[in-house]
Amino acid sequence: MIKDAYGETLKHFSVKVRRQAGPNAKPYWENFRVEYESDMNVISVLQKIAAMSKTADGRTTTPVAWDCGCLEEVCGACTMVINGRVRQSCSALVDRLLGDSKEITLEPMSKFPVVRDLVVDRSRLFHNLKRVKAWVPVDTYYDMGPGPLQPRSQQEENYPLSECMSCGCCLEACPQFTKVEVKRQANETDEQFEARKAAAYDTAFLGPHAISQAMLFNNHPTGKNIADERLEALSGPGGIQVCGNAQNCVAVCPKHIPLTTSIGRAGRAVTLNKLRKWFGR
Amino acid sequence: MSKQRVVVVGGGLAGLSCTMKLCELGLDVDLISLVPVKRSHSVCAQGGINSCNDQTRQLGDSEWLHLDDTVYGGDFLQHQPPVKEMAMWGPKIIDLMDRLGVPFNRTGEGFIDRRRFGGTLYKRTAFAGATTGQQLLYALDEQVRRWEVEGRVKKYEHWDFLGPVLNDAGVCRGVVAQNLLTMEIRALPAEAVVIATGGPGLVYGRSTMSVMCTGSAASRCFQAGAKYANGEFIQVHPTAIPGADKLRLMSESARGEGGRVWVPRKPQDPRDPKAIPESERFYFLEERYPKYGNLVPRDIATREIFDVCVNEGLSVDKDRLCVYLDLTHIPASELDRKLGGILDIYQKFQGVDPRKTPMKIFPAVHYSMGGLWVDYQRHGDGGLVVGHPRNHQTNIPGLYAIGECDYQYHGANRLGANSLLSCIFSGLLVAPSIETLIKSTKRTAAEDATNLCEQARKDHQARHDAMLSRTGGNENPYLIHRELGDVMTKAATVVRRNDQLAAAYETVSELHERAKRCSLSDTGTWTNQNVAFTRSLLDMFPLAKTILKGALQRDECRGAHYKPEFAMPSLKADTPEGRRIEAEAWCDAFEANTARWLKSTIAVLDGDHPLLSYEDVDTSIIPPRPRLYGLVGAEEIDAVWKERSQRRAHESKLQPVG
Numbered sequence: 031m032i033k034d035a036y037g038e039t040l041k042h043f044s045v046k047v048r049r050q051a052g053p054n055a056k057p058y059w060e061n062f063r064v065e066y067e068s069d070m071n072v073i074s075v076l077q078k079i080a081a082m083s084k085t086a087d088g089r090t091t092t093p094v095a096w097d098c099g100c101l102e103e104v105c106g107a108c109t110m111v112i113n114g115r116v117r118q119s120c121s122a123l124v125d126r127l128l129g130d131s132k133e134i135t136l137e138p139m140s141k142f143p144v145v146r147d148l149v150v151d152r153s154r155l156f157h158n159l160k161r162v163k164a165w166v167p168v169d170t171y172y173d174m175g176p177g178p179l180q181p182r183s184q185q186e187e188n189y190p191l192s193e194c195m196s197c198g199c200c201l202e203a204c205p206q207f208t209k210v211e212v213k214r215q216a217n218e219t220d221e222q223f224e225a226r227k228a229a230a231y232d233t234a235f236l237g238p239h240a241i242s243q244a245m246l247f248n249n250h251p252t253g254k255n256i257a258d259e260r261l262e263a264l265s266g267p268g269g270i271q272v273c274g275n276a277q278n279c280v281a282v283c284p285k286h287i288p289l290t291t292s293i294g295r296a297g298r299a300v301t302l303n304k305l306r307k308w309f310g311r
Numbered sequence: 312m313s314k315q316r317v318v319v320v321g322g323g324l325a326g327l328s329c330t331m332k333l334c335e336l337g338l339d340v341d342l343i344s345l346v347p348v349k350r351s352h353s354v355c356a357q358g359g360i361n362s363c364n365d366q367t368r369q370l371g372d373s374e375w376l377h378l379d380d381t382v383y384g385g386d387f388l389q390h391q392p393p394v395k396e397m398a399m400w401g402p403k404i405i406d407l408m409d410r411l412g413v414p415f416n417r418t419g420e421g422f423i424d425r426r427r428f429g430g431t432l433y434k435r436t437a438f439a440g441a442t443t444g445q446q447l448l449y450a451l452d453e454q455v456r457r458w459e460v461e462g463r464v465k466k467y468e469h470w471d472f473l474g475p476v477l478n479d480a481g482v483c484r485g486v487v488a489q490n491l492l493t494m495e496i497r498a499l500p501a502e503a504v505v506i507a508t509g510g511p512g513l514v515y516g517r518s519t520m521s522v523m524c525t526g527s528a529a530s531r532c533f534q535a536g537a538k539y540a541n542g543e544f545i546q547v548h549p550t551a552i553p554g555a556d557k558l559r560l561m562s563e564s565a566r567g568e569g570g571r572v573w574v575p576r577k578p579q580d581p582r583d584p585k586a587i588p589e590s591e592r593f594y595f596l597e598e599r600y601p602k603y604g605n606l607v608p609r610d611i612a613t614r615e616i617f618d619v620c621v622n623e624g625l626s627v628d629k630d631r632l633c634v635y636l637d638l639t640h641i642p643a644s645e646l647d648r649k650l651g652g653i654l655d656i657y658q659k660f661q662g663v664d665p666r667k668t669p670m671k672i673f674p675a676v677h678y679s680m681g682g683l684w685v686d687y688q689r690h691g692d693g694g695l696v697v698g699h700p701r702n703h704q705t706n707i708p709g710l711y712a713i714g715e716c717d718y719q720y721h722g723a724n725r726l727g728a729n730s731l732l733s734c735i736f737s738g739l740l741v742a743p744s745i746e747t748l749i750k751s752t753k754r755t756a757a758e759d760a761t762n763l764c765e766q767a768r769k770d771h772q773a774r775h776d777a778m779l780s781r782t783g784g785n786e787n788p789y790l791i792h793r794e795l796g797d798v799m800t801k802a803a804t805v806v807r808r809n810d811q812l813a814a815a816y817e818t819v820s821e822l823h824e825r826a827k828r829c830s831l832s833d834t835g836t837w838t839n840q841n842v843a844f845t846r847s848l849l850d851m852f853p854l855a856k857t858i859l860k861g862a863l864q865r866d867e868c869r870g871a872h873y874k875p876e877f878a879m880p881s882l883k884a885d886t887p888e889g890r891r892i893e894a895e896a897w898c899d900a901f902e903a904n905t906a907r908w909l910k911s912t913i914a915v916l917d918g919d920h921p922l923l924s925y926e927d928v929d930t931s932i933i934p935p936r937p938r939l940y941g942l943v944g945a946e947e948i949d950a951v952w953k954e955r956s957q958r959r960a961h962e963s964k965l966q967p968v969g
Contacts, residue, residue, distance in 0.1 A: 052837050067555060071660075074556040080841075081789035083832035092833040095840050100521045101557040102656050104445055105350040120556075121659050145492050146838035156347060160460050165453035166412040171335050171739070177409040179421040186648075189414040189440055192449060193652075196349055250412050 032066065032128050040066045043124070044086065044133040045075055047094050050144045053213065057144070060094075061086040072112060072119035072127075073101055075134065094136075096148040103284060106197030110148050111137040116202040116282055139202045143211040152198050154210060157231045158240040159196075162263045166253045178251040191246040191292065193285045200238040200279035200289055206272050210234045233267040238279035241270055242292035248299065261303040270296050315755050316341055317745055318486050318501040320472045320528055322348025324356075324444070324731060325714025326507035327451035328738030334458040336746045341499050342455070343467040343488050345523045349452045352509050352521040353734065356444020357653055358564035359436035360408070360731040362401030364425060367433040374398040377435065379933055381729060384430040384608045385680070385722020386870035387909060387935040388541065390928055393687050393719050396694040397736045404735050405437050411450040414439050416649060426567045426649070430608040430726040430940075441562055441652040447731055467499075471843055474531045475504055475710055476760065476767040481536070483709035484760035487771045492838050496772050498764035500756035503709050503745045506532055507738065510679040510715040514851045514858070515804070516796015518676035519551055519560040526854045527847035529683050529716045534853060537705045539914045540718040540926070541681035542854065543861030546725055546871050547804050549612035550636055551675035552660060558675035559660060561636060562653050563727040565670075566605040568646070570638045572596050572616070573669075574625040584627075584635055584669045595619050602941030610724040610871040611940060613674040617805045620673070627671055635669040676804060678730060680721040680871065681861075683712035684913060687719070693932050695740070700748040703741040711745065713737035718911070723870025778842055784828030788845040791826050795819065795848075799855055803862050807874050812863040819859060823852040823919065857914045857921040864923055867908040879904075882947060894947035898937070898955060905935050 032040040042063050050057040062079050063086040080093035099105035101120040108119040113127060113135050127134050142150035201207045212227045244260040247253035264270045270293065279289045317333055319326050322344035330340045344351065363377050377398040382391060409415060409423060415437050416424040425434040439446035458464045469491045476485040476498060485500040511526020512518035533539045550561040550572075566572070573592045580587060596615055597604045605612075616634050620626040627633050638646060638654075643666045646654060657665045684706060688699035695702055703711045703719070713734070720733040756764075802815035826849055833841035867877050879900060882893045910925035937952055939945045 051835075069555050071554075071556060077556060077789070081787060090832070092835065093841050095838050098522055099346055099350045100352065100355050101554075102355065102559045103659065104354045104442060104652070105346075105352075105521065107346060107350045123660070149492075149838060152347075156349070156456075159453075160456060163457075165457045166410070166450075167457075168410050168454075171332055171407060171454075173403040173406065174410065176406045176423075180417055181421050182417040182419060185414050185417045189416075189446075192412075192414050192439075192446060193442060195354070195445070196347075247412070252410065253412060 032125055040128070042066060043128055045079070046133055046135045047079075047147070048137040049094065049147045050138070052146055053143060060091060066124075068125070070124040072122040072124070072134070072136065073098055073108065075124060076119070094148060095146040104195060106195035109139060109197045109199060109202075111139060111202070116199045118197065118284055121284070139198055141202050141207055141209050142198065143209070152196070153227070154231045154234075155196055155198055155201065155237070155239065157228060158236045159243060161232065161236060162240050162244040162260050163256055164240070164243040164247055166247065166250055167256050168252065180251065184249065188246055188249055190285070190287055191242050194239055194242060194287055195285065196239065197284065199282045199284060203278035203282040204238060205276050205278065206274050207235050207237045235268045235272040236264070236270075238273075238289040238293060241273075241296045242287060242289050245292040245295050258303065261300050264296055265300045265304065270300055314339055314757075315502045315749050315752070316500070316757070317503050317505065318343060318499050319505045319507060320344075320486065321351070321507035321509060321714070321716075322452075322455075322468075323351035323353040323507060323509055323714060324448055324451060324734035325738040326351075326505070327448065327455050328735045329505055329507060329713060329741055330464060331451060331454040331458060332739050332742035333745065334463045336742055338746065338749065340464045341467060341501065342464055343470045343472055343486070345469065345471060345491070347468045348455065348466065349449065351448060352524055353448040353731075354442075354445040355519065355521060355560060356447075356731055357441045357560060357562035358428060358567065359426065359438035359443045359728045360405065360447065361428065361435045361726070361728040362405045362437065362732065363398070363435060364402060364405070364423075364437075366425065367435055370433065372433045372435070374401065376433070377401060380431045381720070381726055382722065382933055383936070383938060384726040385724050386938055387930055388544070388722035388869060388911065388928060389720055390687065391930055391932040392689045392693055392695055395932060396740070397720060397733060399694060400736050400739070401732055404732060404739070408447055408450060408735070411454060413446045413450045416440065426564060427606060428567050428727040429563050429606045429612070430603070431606075432603070436564070436567065436728045438564065438649070440648075441564055441650045441654075444731060447735070472508070472528045472531065473771045474767070475535050475707065476500075476764050477535060477707065478760065478763055481707060483707050484756045485764045485767075487764070487767050489771075489775070491840070491843050494836050494839060496768055496775060498768040500760045500764050502749045502752055502756055503711060505741060505745070506683060506710070506712045506716055507714045508716050511851070511854050512676060513792070513847075514795065514855050515545075515676040515799045516793060517554075517556070517558050519548055519558055520677070525847040525851060527850035529712070530850035530854050532683060532705065532707070532710065532712070533857075533914075533916055534850070535707070536915070537707050537710060537712075538684035539682070539854070539857055539921070540684040540911050541723075541861070542679075542857040542914060543803070543865060543912060544680035544723050544871050545676060545803065545858065546609055546678040546680060547613045547674045548677035549609055549616050549674050550672040551677070552657060552670070553631070553633070553673055553675070554660060559656060560675075560677065561657065561670060561672050562650070563609070565636060565638060565650060565653065568638075568649055569641050570605065570636050572605050572612070572634055572636055574619055574627055574634050578624050579627070579629050584637070585639065593619075593625065599943055600940055601943065607940050608724055608726060610873070613805055614873060616674055633671040633673045636672045637669040638665055639667060639669060674805060676800070678725055679715060680718065680723065680725055681912075682716045682718040685712050685717045685719055689929070697740065698743040698747050700744050702744040703737060704744070709748070711741050713741050723872060775842070778846065779831065779834045779836075781830065784830045786825045786829045788826065788829045788841075788848050791822055791829065792848050795822050795851060795855060798822070799858070803858050805873065807862050807872065808876065809863060809866075809874070812859055816856065816859045816863065819852065819855050820919070823856075826852065852919075853916055853921065860921055860923060861912045861914065865908065865912065867904055869908065882944060890947045891951070894951040897948050898951050901937050909935060
C-alpha cells in the first residue's frame with residue numbers, strides 16, 4: 031500500500047506514455063489517471079488503460095499498443111523504458127516505482143524503430159543471431175544416441191548464457207548499438223524490403239547478446255565445430271571491435287548474464303584466430 | 312509443378328519441432344505465429360521433461376511403466392497406442408534435445424541429471440535449471456533459424472491465423488492470416504496445415520498461461536468444422552503465485568526436489584512459519600498419501616489444497632486462500648543450481664526470499680488436456696504406424712493438430728513434465744505423416760487452390776472491415792473478458808456442481824451476445840491490438856461453452872473433473888468384514904462407472920452452441936483400474952480390485968496387470 035502526501039492511501043496515480051501512431055508519425059505524450067490497487071505491475075496498468083481508453087483529462091483515446099507475453103520475465107516481449115530505465119514491464123511493480131517517483135513514465139526502446147506506441151521492431155536482434163550462427167550444427171534429427179558427456183562445470187558455464195531471452199535491454203543500454211531504421215519505399219515488395227533491411231543490419235553492430243550467444247555455442251562440444259565461422263562474423267564489420275567496453279549491458283541484463291565476460295572471451299578468441307590465420311595455423 | 316508447402320501455425324515446442332523435421336524431410340514451411348517464435352508460451356514450462364532412462368531402468372523402470380504412469384495419471388481417458396508410442400520415443404527425444412545443445416543439468420560424472428515428478432515413483436525428469444521449457448524451445452528455435460537462413464522456412468511472426476481454407480470436398484488447402492502490425496490479410500495455400508497453438512488459458516481470465524494463449528486458433532478450426540474433444544478436462548496446477556494480471560506458476564519441481572506442502576494445525580496461526588514446530592504443522596499430502604507424498608498427481612494435490620483451505624478452514628492467511636510450499640530445509644546452493652529460475656520469479660514478484668521463508672501458493676488454471684480431436688493409425692505392436700497420414704489429422708483432411716491444442720496424450724489429467732514430451736513428440740511424429748500425405752497429392756495448392764484462397768481472403772477481409780466500422784453497442788471487450796474469466800473460474804475449475812455449471816452456461820451465452828455488440832475504441836488500420844483482442848474474445852465463447860457443457864453432462868469424477876455429487880464414497884465401516892463388503896460395493900460401482908463414462912467427449916459446433924457425443928477409448932494395453940495412489944484408508948479397495956483382476960486374468964489366461 032502506498033500513501034499519498036497527506037498520509038491517505040493512494041487512490042489514483044499518474045502515468046505518462048510516449049505515443050506514436052506509426053513509423054512515420056510524430057511522437058507525443060499522453061497522460062492517464064489510473065486507479066491504484068495493491069500488487070499492480072506495469073502490465074496491469076496498461077491493461078487498465080486499454081479498458082478505459084480515456085486520458086487524464088477525460089478525452090477518449092485509443093488503447094496504448096504494447097508487446098507482452100509470459101508476464102513472468104522469461105519471454106522478453108514486454109521490454110520498454112520505464113521511468114528512464116530499460117526493463118520488462120511485467121516485473122516492474124507499481125508500489126516500487128511509486129516509491130521512487132510520483133508518476134510512472136513509459137517510453138518505447140530508443141534503439142529500435144517504433145512500430146506503434148510502445149511496440150518496437152526488434153527483428154534486427156534476431157537477425158544478428160543468424161550472423162553468428164547461434165545453433166548447434168547437428169547432422170540430423172534422427173536418433174543418433176546421446177550427445178557427448180559434459181562436465182557439470184561446463185553446463186554451469188553455459189546455462190546462464192543460454193537464459194538470454196532476446197529482450198533487448200543490453201542493446202538499449204549499449205552506447206555503440208545505434209538505431210538502424212530502414213523505411214519502406216513505395217512499390218517495394220516484401221522480399222525487397224526484407225533484403226534491404228538485412229543488408230543494413232549486416233554491417234551494423236552485432237550487440238552484446240549476439241556476441242554472448244557466439245561464445246555459448248563455441249563452448250559446446252558440437253557447437254564448436256563451426257567456431258571459426260562464428261569468430262569470422264565477430265571480426266567482420268559491426269563485429270566485436272565496435273564494443274567500447276562501457277559495460278552498460280551487464281548492468282541492465284535482467285537475467286544477470288555475464289555479458290562482459292563473454293565479450294572478453296570473444297575478444298581473445300578473435301585475436302587468437304587472427305594470429306592463427308597469419309601463421310597459417 | 313510448383314513447390315509444395317506446409318503451413319505450421321504456432322511456434323512453441325510442437326510447432327518448431329514439426330517445422331525442423333519437415334525441413335529435414337525436404338518440405339518447405341510457412342511458419343505463422345502471434346509472437347516471435349522464441350517468445351512462445353513454451354518458455355514458461357519450468358520443471359522438466361520425462362523419459363525412462365538408464366538409471367531408472369536398472370531400478371525396474373521401463374517405457375511400459377512410463378505408459379502405465381501416464382494413463383493411470385490420466386484416469387485412463389486417453390487412447391493408449393499414441394501414449395505408448397510417446398513413451399517409447401521418450402529416451403530418444405531427450406538424446407536429440409541433448410545433441411541440439413539444451414544445457415540439461417549434469418551429474419558429477421557428466422550424465423544428464425534427473426529428478427522425480429508427480430504421479431511416478433521414478434526419477435524420470437531431465438531438466439535445465441527450472442527453465443526447461445525455455446531451454447528446449449531455444450534449441451528448436453535455433454534449428455529453425457538455421458533452416459530459415461537456408462531459405463526453407465518463411466516466418467510470419469506477429470501474424471494471426473484467421474482460419475483454414477477448405478475446398479468443396481471439405482479438404483484443407485491453406486489458411487488465411489493477418490499481419491497484426493500492418494493489418495494486411497493474406498491467404499497462404501498449403502498442402503497441409505498444422506495447428507500447434509497451445510492452450511486456451513485466457514478463457515479463464517487469469518491463469519498460468521501467457522497472454523497469447525487465447526485458444527482462438529483452435530476455436531477457429533472448431534468453427535470451421537473440426538471436432539473438439541474432452542474440453543471439460545482443464546488442469547488446475549496445485550502451486551501458483553496469485554497476481555493481479557497473471558497467476559504465475561510455481562513448478563512441481565519445487566516438490567520434486569524435496570519441497571513440502573503444509574499448513575499450521577491451528578487455523579491462521581499468526582507466528583512466523585519458521586517458528587512453528589513440526590508437531591504443529593499439518594503436512595496433509597504426506598499424511599494422506601504416504602506412498603507418493605507431495606508428488607501425488609496434480610488433480611489430487613489441487614483438490615487437497617483446495618479442501619484444506621475451503622472446507623477445513625486452514626488457509627495460512629485469513630483474507631486470501633493459500634498454503635505453504637516449503638523449501639527452507641534444502642541448502643540454498645542446491646536450490647540455486649536446480650531451481651534458480653523459479654525462486655527468482657517468486658522473489659521478484661513477491662519480494663520474499665523462498666530460500667529463507669516458505670512460499671505461499673494456491674492452485675491456478677494451467678493446462679488443457681482436451682483440444683482438437685485427432686486421429687491415429689494403430690500398429691500391431693500396440694503403438695502407432697509412423698508415417699501414416701492419419702496420425703494427428705483432425706476430422707478435416709489436410710488439417711493437423713499437435714501439442715497442447717490436441718487432446719491425444721493426457722486423458723483426464725496430465726502428469727508433470729509430460730507436456731514438453733508430448734509437444735516435441737507430436738511435432739516430430741506428424742512430419743513424416745505429412746510427407747506421406749503430400750506424396751499422394753497430385754496438384755499443389757498453389758496450382759489449384761488459388762481462387763479458393765483468394766475468395767477466403769476476401770471473406771475474412773469483409774468480416775474485418777465490418778468489425779472496424781461497427782457502430783453502437785458500446786460493450787467493452789476487456790470488461791466482458793474479465794466477466795467471462797470470473798464465471799469460468801467459479802464454475803469450471805476444481806469443484807464442479809451441475810446447478811452452477813448450468814447457470815454459468817446461461818451467463819456465458821449472454822456474455823457471448825453482448826460480446827457481439829462490442830464497439831472498438833480503436834478503428835485504425837495500423838497495429839490495431841483492439842480489433843485482434845476483440846476477435847479472439849469472440850472465439851473464446853465456443854470453447855467456454857464446450858468446457859461448461861462437457862462438464863455439465865459428465866456426471867462422474869475423473870481426473871481433473873470433480874463433482875462431489877458423484878464422488879465415490881470412502882470406506883466407513885470399522886470392522887474388517889464391514890470394510891470388505893464396502894470395498895466390494897465400491898469396486899462394483901467403479902466398474903459400472905467405467906462402463907458408463909470411460910469415453911471421450913466429442914463436440915461439434917452447431918451455430919453458437921456445441922453438440923456433444925461420446926467416443927470409446929482404446930484401453931487395450933492397460934486395463935482401467937481404481938486410481939487411489941495409496942490413499943490411507945483405501946487399502947481394502949486395492950485388495951479387492953487385485954483379486955478381481957487376478958480372477959479375470961486367470962479366466963482369460965492373460966497376464967494380470969496392476
